Amino acid sequence: MFAGHFPGNPLVPGVILTEALAQTAGIAAASGHADDERPLFLLSAIRGMKFHRAARPGETINLRADKLAQVDNLLQFGVKATVGGVTVAEGQLVLSVAESGDAGTVVE
Numbered sequence: 001m002f003a004g005h006f007p008g009n010p011l012v013p014g015v016i017l018t019e020a021l022a023q024t025a026g027i028a029a030a031s032g033h034a035d036d037e038r039p040l041f042l043l044s045a046i047r048g049m050k051f052h053r054a055a056r057p058g059e060t061i062n063l064r065a066d067k068l069a070q071v072d073n074l075l076q077f078g079v080k081a082t083v084g085g086v087t088v089a090e091g092q093l094v095l096s097v098a099e100s101g102d103a104g105t106v107v108e
Contacts (some may be wrong), residue, residue, distance in 0.1 A: 011054040012061070017089045018049055021079040025065035025093050029075050040098040044074065049091030059083045065093075073097040 005013050026041045033039065055061050062082045069076045074096050081089040 010057050012057060012059075014049070014051050014089065017051070017055060017061070017081050018046060018091075018093075020061070020063055021065065021081060021089070021091075022093055022095070024063040025075075025077040025079060025095055028065045028067060028077065029095055041075070041095040042098050043093060044096040045094035047092040047094065049089065051089045052087050055081065055083055055088045061088070068092070 005011050022043045029041050030038045060083065064080045064082075065077045066079075067075060068078050074094055077093050077095065079089075079091055079093050080087055
């Protein structure tokens with residue numbers, strides 16, 4: 001799956017870790033809403049994401065997202081990925097509540 005990252009020394013790409021953390025933040029954000037009233041959350045900003053060491057295919061990666069702040073429809077989360085209790089990535093992500101039709105919008 002990660003053959004190009006890197007041959008003979010595979011790792012989970014940082015963009016995959018960031019997406020997994022954004023999905024975790026989205027689950028946390030949605031948990032405050034009733035099942036039939038959950039809005040769609042979109043990733044709006046990545047702030048200060050740091051990668052401390054490589055995560056390898058086959059390792060169990062634990063993901064955490066803690067809500068830090070909310071202003072109107074913007075939610076800020078502190079996120080962290082760990083392997084065996086060691087931090088592999090951490091940072092802050094901002095999610096926004098999608099307006100009707102935003103999910104299919106293409107930005108050129």
